[in-house]
Amino acid sequence: MDIVAIQLLNAVQYGLLLFLVASGLTLIFGIMGIINLAHGSFYMLGAYMAFSLASLTGSLAVAMVLGVVLSVVLGLFLEWALFSHLYKRDHLEQVLLTYGLILIFEELRSLIVGNDVHGVTVPALFGGSVALGDTMTYPVYRLVMSAVCLAIAAGLYVLIQRTRLGMTIRAGASNREMVGVLGVNVNLVFRIVFALGVALAAFAGMLAAPVSSVYPGMGQQVLIICFVVVVIGGIGSVWGALVASLLIGLVDTFGKVLVPEYAGVAVYLLMAAILLWRPEGLFRRG
Amino acid sequence: MAEPILSATGLTRRFGGLAACDGVAIALARGQLHALVGPNGAGKSTLINLLSGDLKPSAGSIGYKGTDIARLTPDRRARLGIGRSYQKTNIFPAFSVLENARLAAQSRDPRPLAVFADASRDPHSRARALRGLELAGLAASVERIAGALSHGEQRQLEIAMVLATEPEVLLLDEPLAGMGADESARMVALLERLTSTHAILLVEHDMDAVFALADVITVMVNGQVLESGAPAQIRASVEVQRAYLGHDDA
Amino acid sequence: MLRSLVLPLGALALVALFPMSGATFYVELTTKIMIMAIFALSLDLLVGWTGLVSFGHAAYFGVGAYTLALLTPKAAAAGLWTSLALAIGIAALCALVVGVFVLRTRGIYFIMVTLAFAQMFYFVFHDTKVGGGSDGRYVNVKPDASIAGFTPFDLDKPVHVFYVVLVVLVLVFVFLQLLLRSPFGRALQGIRANEQRMRALGFPVTRYKLAAFTIAGALAGLAGYLLAAQTGFVNPELVSWHQSGDVLLMVILGGAGTPYGPIVGAFALTLLHELFSTFTRHWQLWLGIAIVLIVLFMPGGLAHVVRRVRRGLFGGGGDG
Numbered sequence: 001m002d003i004v005a006i007q008l009l010n011a012v013q014y015g016l017l018l019f020l021v022a023s024g025l026t027l028i029f030g031i032m033g034i035i036n037l038a039h040g041s042f043y044m045l046g047a048y049m050a051f052s053l054a055s056l057t058g059s060l061a062v063a064m065v066l067g068v069v070l071s072v073v074l075g076l077f078l079e080w081a082l083f084s085h086l087y088k089r090d091h092l093e094q095v096l097l098t099y100g101l102i103l104i105f106e107e108l109r110s111l112i113v114g115n116d117v118h119g120v121t122v123p124a125l126f127g128g129s130v131a132l133g134d135t136m137t138y139p140v141y142r143l144v145m146s147a148v149c150l151a152i153a154a155g156l157y158v159l160i161q162r163t164r165l166g167m168t169i170r171a172g173a174s175n176r177e178m179v180g181v182l183g184v185n186v187n188l189v190f191r192i193v194f195a196l197g198v199a200l201a202a203f204a205g206m207l208a209a210p211v212s213s214v215y216p217g218m219g220q221q222v223l224i225i226c227f228v229v230v231v232i233g234g235i236g237s238v239w240g241a242l243v244a245s246l247l248i249g250l251v252d253t254f255g256k257v258l259v260p261e262y263a264g265v266a267v268y269l270l271m272a273a274i275l276l277w278r279p280e281g282l283f284r285r286g
Numbered sequence: 287m288a289e290p291i292l293s294a295t296g297l298t299r300r301f302g303g304l305a306a307c308d309g310v311a312i313a314l315a316r317g318q319l320h321a322l323v324g325p326n327g328a329g330k331s332t333l334i335n336l337l338s339g340d341l342k343p344s345a346g347s348i349g350y351k352g353t354d355i356a357r358l359t360p361d362r363r364a365r366l367g368i369g370r371s372y373q374k375t376n377i378f379p380a381f382s383v384l385e386n387a388r389l390a391a392q393s394r395d396p397r398p399l400a401v402f403a404d405a406s407r408d409p410h411s412r413a414r415a416l417r418g419l420e421l422a423g424l425a426a427s428v429e430r431i432a433g434a435l436s437h438g439e440q441r442q443l444e445i446a447m448v449l450a451t452e453p454e455v456l457l458l459d460e461p462l463a464g465m466g467a468d469e470s471a472r473m474v475a476l477l478e479r480l481t482s483t484h485a486i487l488l489v490e491h492d493m494d495a496v497f498a499l500a501d502v503i504t505v506m507v508n509g510q511v512l513e514s515g516a517p518a519q520i521r522a523s524v525e526v527q528r529a530y531l532g533h534d535d536a
Numbered sequence: 537m538l539r540s541l542v543l544p545l546g547a548l549a550l551v552a553l554f555p556m557s558g559a560t561f562y563v564e565l566t567t568k569i570m571i572m573a574i575f576a577l578s579l580d581l582l583v584g585w586t587g588l589v590s591f592g593h594a595a596y597f598g599v600g601a602y603t604l605a606l607l608t609p610k611a612a613a614a615g616l617w618t619s620l621a622l623a624i625g626i627a628a629l630c631a632l633v634v635g636v637f638v639l640r641t642r643g644i645y646f647i648m649v650t651l652a653f654a655q656m657f658y659f660v661f662h663d664t665k666v667g668g669g670s671d672g673r674y675v676n677v678k679p680d681a682s683i684a685g686f687t688p689f690d691l692d693k694p695v696h697v698f699y700v701v702l703v704v705l706v707l708v709f710v711f712l713q714l715l716l717r718s719p720f721g722r723a724l725q726g727i728r729a730n731e732q733r734m735r736a737l738g739f740p741v742t743r744y745k746l747a748a749f750t751i752a753g754a755l756a757g758l759a760g761y762l763l764a765a766q767t768g769f770v771n772p773e774l775v776s777w778h779q780s781g782d783v784l785l786m787v788i789l790g791g792a793g794t795p796y797g798p799i800v801g802a803f804a805l806t807l808l809h810e811l812f813s814t815f816t817r818h819w820q821l822w823l824g825i826a827i828v829l830i831v832l833f834m835p836g837g838l839a840h841v842v843r844r845v846r847r848g849l850f851g852g853g854g855d856g
Contacts, residue, residue, distance in 0.1 A: 035644050085832060091644055092589050093831050096788050099781050100827030107821035220777065224655050227648040235644065264659035268652055272637050275649065279640035338736065364738030376736075378729045389726045393738035398720045398747070405719040451737055 015249025030236020040223025046205025234281025369453030584793030592654030600760030631753020672771025
């Protein structure tokens with residue numbers, strides 16, 4: 001029974017982390033209509049930033065704060081320089097341009113930090129394990145991860161449902177031009193949303209670094225799973241992203257335990273099943 | 287009155303809490319032009335979409351030649367002989383006028399396995415296309431690119447495409463929209479000719495055309511049928527005047 | 537019409553005479569480019585002509601390649617004609633099955649689910665015993681092309697492989713051009729231009745899309761088979777999303793929806809790759825920058841540029 005409890009905790013932790021990344025993707029697509037293949041790269045950049053800055057400053061916490069600031073700046077810059085030109089373009093061109101971005105990010109990382117796999121040590125405050133029942137223990141850091149992700153999820157909810165910015169975001173999602181006509185600075189809202197999405201993904205990478213280590217392919221891997229999250233949860237629906245992420249967390253974690261050889265396929269089979277039943281996703285907006 | 291070919295009863299479509307179309311009954315018969323009028327937001331577009339299959343009903347049934355087609359997809363209904371034109375011109379702007387109509391005609395004789403045939407030379411689809419284009423008054427423009435046509439000509443092409451599919455029922459959504467006086471007159475004359483051989487549902491705001499063409503008029507307000515009957519009856523109806531004819535619609 | 541054939545026929549003649557120069561490395565490189573051109577042509581049927589942006593086309597490419605690898609015994613050759621038929625058939629079947637699922641979606645969802653399904657294939661080849669893992673498999677002996685005792689060509693000779701691939705490329709090109717002007721092809725183009733209207737006119741749009749998806753998958757399988765036959769090696773990277781992205785890039789770079797675009801794109805991308813990698817190990821950076829710049833400033837792709845140049849040089853009409 002304890003094993004099930006541990007796997008359950010792992011599933012939730014993985015699902016919540018996935019949610020952080022996927023929520024950014026679904027927000028950016030739902031509100032701005034842009035598909036960004038490079039979204040996974042932000043996750044990867046976040047992890048590598050955590051590693052480099054932690055090595056420099058000696059503290060993961062400081063690294064995370066710096067990293068978030070840097071990612072927001074990066075997000076604002078990218079939106080201004082590139083993505084603001086993509087709103088009117090069709091999906092094919094967005095796919096192509098963001099594919100080019102992936103190549104750029106991968107090579108820049110390769111140039112600046114190299115291609116090695118790195119570990120990041122868990123901060124001493126959260127090191128160690130906590131007892132679960134009689135025989136099992138569970139790492140404190142993983143519990144902290146889940147708690148942080150939940151807090152951010154709650155924060156997102158408050159932001160979107162209860163603030164003026166959130167209201168503007170929701171309005172902009174359903175009718176961009178109307179909101180612009182009403183005098184709201186739509187461009188600014190988009191820039192903020194984009195930067196938020198980037199920061200979420202990067203922060204997720206930083207948070208995950210001590211647990212999943214820092215390696216070159218992590219961006220691509222998370223991106224594809226994020227796509228599955230968005231397909232299952234429905235584009236533009238943050239709530240859908242949460243449900244879908246947890247579902248995937250469960251399927252993936254228990255898949256690895258029950259059918260290790262086919263675990264990689266399990267998530268896609270789930271997606272295929274959802275496609276048969278609800279092709280627009282579980283919580284399609286509008 | 288002839289036997290109805292397409293009839294709907296209790297047709298309802300809800301969007302959340304709003305019933306855009308509420309318990310509507312309507313019948314179309316061959317040789318008859320049935321006009322559908324009403325103020326903006328009355329549910330006319332919703333009704334046409336329900337009949338053509340672009341929207342699925344929340345409740346109600348649609349009978350076509352004895353079968354209930356309410357669950358059928360738009361392409362199935364089109365193949366059964368229900369043709370529809372759109373209020374917002376819905377053509378293939380990059381193709382030539384002839385190709386627009388020819389592609390429409392091809393739907394009747396799709397021949398998907400004829401891999402080595404040159405479709406643009408197919409005599410059957412070309413003949414049907416040219417017939418449709420001639421009826422719509424576009425015979426002289428066949429080589430022009432559809433996107434380069436004037437608005438009025440594009441509306442004509444819109445009709446030509448439906449005619450090229452040789453349907454039995456015509457669901458026409460504001461065919462006169464945005465047309466000048468000459469073009470409107472031509473379109474009205476065309477509709478008159480078509481009535482004897484088709485069952486036509488005409489959604490229109492141009493009341494002159496409506497009263498000139500219609501055999502039956504149905505007035506919709508707020509998703510429901512306010513009144514339905516011969517033009518003289520509608521003209522005389524106090525309720526209709528109060529609800530609709532009193533207002534000036536562009 | 538004849539004038540518009542001058543350039544392509546001239547190019548074809550040049551390519552056909554190329555092996556006479558004797559440089560084996562370049563013969564093999566050009567063979568590889570031509571195989572990628574077939575792959576790109578198959579994707580263009582979806583992207584350029586039907587308007588379906590598939591980001592998972594490498595799945596069928598890989599299936600074609602792996603089929604040959606799996607059918608080839610450890611120390612003997614597989615029969616070419618039977619193994620080729622099987623490779624194309626299995627690739628088509630995979631595309632058909634995946635198509636049933638992915639065609640329930642549109643637009644952005646479609647892009648994402650095609651990518652996701654290709655990842656599923658990747659996992660099957662990478663993680664399970666079927667594929668032989670991340671190391672891949674070898675085609676130890678090239679397929680044997682003999683029919684009833686007569687052997688028309690020997691795939692151990694690079695020049696033979698070159699001409700076989702060239703012939704296949706021409707055949708695939710001609711087939712697709714014929715298909716495009718057929719009723720089926722016209723319907724596909726109508727679907728790309730205005731899907732809703734096609735439905736309203738009475739076309740069973742999803743069935744047409746599924747047919748296109750299957751044909752495209754079959755042709756991708758053909759390309760994959762040829763690659764496995766040429767290189768003698770298959771690995772999961774053939775099914776990776778980098779491969780799907782590369783071929784999509786070729787199509788767009790060359791100009792989606794134009795007859796020669798995918799072929800031009802295959803040559804251009806491979807040459808760009810070769811060019812950049814002679815200068816630096818980090819050639820992907822320059823490729824990425826090139827892509828970003830091209831999308832921002834040259835949305836029609838190379839074919840668009842070529843058309844403009846042509847018009848400037850030769851004046852007036854004549855679409856490539």
